[in-house]
Amino acid sequence: MDRTTPVEISREGAHDVAILWKDGRRSSYAARYLRLACPCAQCIEEITGRPLLDPATVPEDVHPVRIDAVGHYAIQIMFSDGHGTGIFTFDRLRELDREDSDSPSPSGSPA
Numbered sequence: 001m002d003r004t005t006p007v008e009i010s011r012e013g014a015h016d017v018a019i020l021w022k023d024g025r026r027s028s029y030a031a032r033y034l035r036l037a038c039p040c041a042q043c044i045e046e047i048t049g050r051p052l053l054d055p056a057t058v059p060e061d062v063h064p065v066r067i068d069a070v071g072h073y074a075i076q077i078m079f080s081d082g083h084g085t086g087i088f089t090f091d092r093l094r095e096l097d098r099e100d101s102d103s104p105s106p107s108g109s110p111a
């Protein structure tokens with residue numbers, strides 16, 4: 001569970017979000033990347049997983065204005081474009097860390 005347990009959630013730079021995980025990994029997320037990854041029913045079609053959000057409608061400088069804890073499993077982010085229904089579970093956030101390459105790749109396979 002350490003991989004998906006945050007010990008610290010903070011801002012990085014002007015707009016980005018950083019999470020320090022219990023396993024020592026530090027993830028940082030560009031603000032707009034998080035907005036585009038919003039998992040709510042307005043942004044992703046629930047049944048099919050089809051993206052409903054048109055990235056062209058999201059301002060380049062979108063950023064979180066509020067970050068609230070949701071129980072012990074997620075955070076809810078209110079973005080500067082007025083969108084705040086997305087709940088980002090810690091599991092999901094860890095998946096969104098694209099540079100997370102902790103798991104060793106099988107030897108011989110190209111990266």
Ligand SMILES: [Zn+2]
Nearest residue numbers: 038040043086
């Ligand atoms: Zn959304």
